[in-house]
């Protein structure tokens with residue numbers, strides 16, 4: 709099943725309506741540097757942003773540079789991030805990433821998608837979050853669980869694989885909107901187009917949304 713011929717026009721309407729609804733939507737993770745955003749984004753897998761922000765409040769005081777993380781014993785870091793879930797994998801990713809950053813990039817986060825996705829545990833989603841939010845570089849569209857669900861319901865993609873969904877959205881949404889579209893769609897998915905109970909009657913997109921896969925109440 710491909711994208712409907714109306715998808716481009718609908719995407720333009722979605723961009724306009726979400727911009728009006730959430731003019732200031734941005735990343736809900738707290739950070740003060742690209743490195744902090746990278747670490748917070750790794751921690752946010754399968755975890756709420758609120759929980760990540762609680763954990764990073766202390767974590768970012770203790771570890772300030774890539775070298776700080778790189779020389780930390782895994783079990784010590786695991787204890788610090790335990791409440792975010794999947795903490796063993798996350799600790800391995802953070803330490804592995806930071807070792808490479810310290811050794812190959814003078815401790816700086818590279819502003820380059822190809823370089824970022826080469827880092828341990830970093831996929832396109834995390835790379836797009838860091839590049840778009842910390843550097844303002846539109847490397848792609850962030851596709852998380854909210855963007856996946858909302859885009860499919862809106863008929864902007866029929867794909868299930870995040871990288872294929874991203875390709876569809878990059879073709880439909882102007883590059884200048886990629887970063888904000890991601891933030892706003894995530895907001896919309898959290899507030900209105902939720903997984904279990906989408907509030908179609910209250911939705912700003914209600915007039916244009918085909919509600920694909922949404923059961924009638």
Ligand code: SF4
Pocket residue numbers: 858861862900901902906907908909911912913914917918919920922
């Ligand atoms: S109309 Fe319903 S399905 Fe469509 S975006 Fe809004 S809440 Fe989601």
